[in-house]
Amino acid sequence: MFSLQNKRAVITGAGSGIGKAIALLFAQQGAEVHILELRDEAADETVREITAQAGKAKAYACNVAHQIAVVDAFASIGAFDILVNNAGIAHIGRADTTTEADFDRVMSINVKGVYNCLFAAIPQMKKQGRGVIINMTSISAHVGLNDRFAYSTAKGAVKAMTLSVAKDYLQDHIRCNCISPARVHTPFVDGFLENNYAGKEAEMFEKLSKSQPIGRMGMPVEIAALALYLASEEASFITGSDYLIDGGFVTLNG
Structure with a gap:
């Protein structure tokens, strides 16, 4: 079960944390992993760890906020089966303490970055007649969190984007779901x-x-395990869903 043999996966922000855990697990399950990462050294380290275990991986230096760079990276990758939109940044601040520059920076990466990857990926998936997309959102898309105005706004947008993509590409056999973690170490x-x-x-x-x-x-590997399930054939009946993985934060905090 949960095999990704003969699958090719594109994962953004896989130089550390959740993205790296997803890349390592996908490779372990047989996927050829392609990493889009702003930080060359971090991406190269993930690639080294994968190849040391006889896995296949390649890194591409890419700022997901820049559409031309994203389109070029996807053109280099070619056909693939799975996209994980994980790249993102955090921000601390309220509506009246968040500067315009900080707001724009969060939106450019956490929202436009996801859009750019969807823009580049979906035509290839439509051409193949299949594909799996997993977007990383957050519990902040569900509940109010202190001092997370811009971050929550962005993650709410990604959740809405997930639903839109799932609906628009049903006939193309493209599944799109999102994962909403609470705090992850x-x-x-x-x-x-x-x-x-x-x-x-x-x-x-x-x-x-x-x-x-x-x-x-939570631990990064726990989020990766959920991503693996959603990417696998065992989840072929699931699309347009948002998965809380939050230790009970949203439903049990009263």
């Missing part, structure tokens, strides 16, 4: 705590962990 979390709570990292890590009713943060 990634290098971003460690960096955020170090930069904002110096000397209190352990205390704040515990506090953030316990904000999930299950009592801990």
